[in-house]
Amino acid sequence: GLKERAKTLVELLKSAAFLYAARPLPMDDKAKQILADGGHSALAGLIPVLTGAASWSAHDLEAAVKAHAEAAGLKLGKLAQPLRAALTGTATSPGIFDVLEVLGQEESLARIRDQAHS
Numbered sequence: 001g002l003k004e005r006a007k008t009l010v011e012l013l014k015s016a017a018f019l020y021a022a023r024p025l026p027m028d029d030k031a032k033q034i035l036a037d038g039g040h041s042a043l044a045g046l047i048p049v050l051t052g053a054a055s056w057s058a059h060d061l062e063a064a065v066k067a068h069a070e071a072a073g074l075k076l077g078k079l080a081q082p083l084r085a086a087l088t089g090t091a092t093s094p095g096i097f098d099v100l101e102v103l104g105q106e107e108s109l110a111r112i113r114d115q116a117h118s
Contacts, residue, residue, distance in 0.1 A: 015094075018087070018088040018099075019102065024114045024115075025086075025088070027089050027090075027115075028089060028090050028091070030085075031085035031091055034085045035082060035085050035086070035115055038082075039086075040116055042078060042083075043083065043112050043116035044117070045068070046079060046082075046112065046116075047109065047112060047116060050100070051109065056100070056104065057101055058095070058098050061097045062097040065097070080096050082115070085115065086115035086116070087103060087108060087111050
C-alpha cells in the first residue's frame, strides 16, 4: 500500500494525490506511453469486465480481470498497467485492485472511460 512505499509524509501525500485529483487526470510521461501503446483499447475491453464483476471488492475485481486476461491470451500486466495509468495518471501505485476498490465503482469507471476513449 501507500504507507509501505512512502518513506516520508511528503512522499505519502504525493503518492496519494491521485485519490483526490479532478478528472480528467493529468498523465505523466510513462502513463501516456502505456496508454498510447495499446492501453486505450485494453481499457475499453475492461469496462464490461469490471461492470460485470461479482462485487466492487479488490478480490472480485482481480478475479474478473485475471479471467479476462486469460481468455484473451494476455498477461495480466497488459491490462493492469493501462488500468494503473488511467486510475492514477502514473505508472506506479499501490495494488491496482485495491485502488479500484478505494476509488469506488463510479469514479473508477469514469477515469477508465476518460482514457479508453482518448
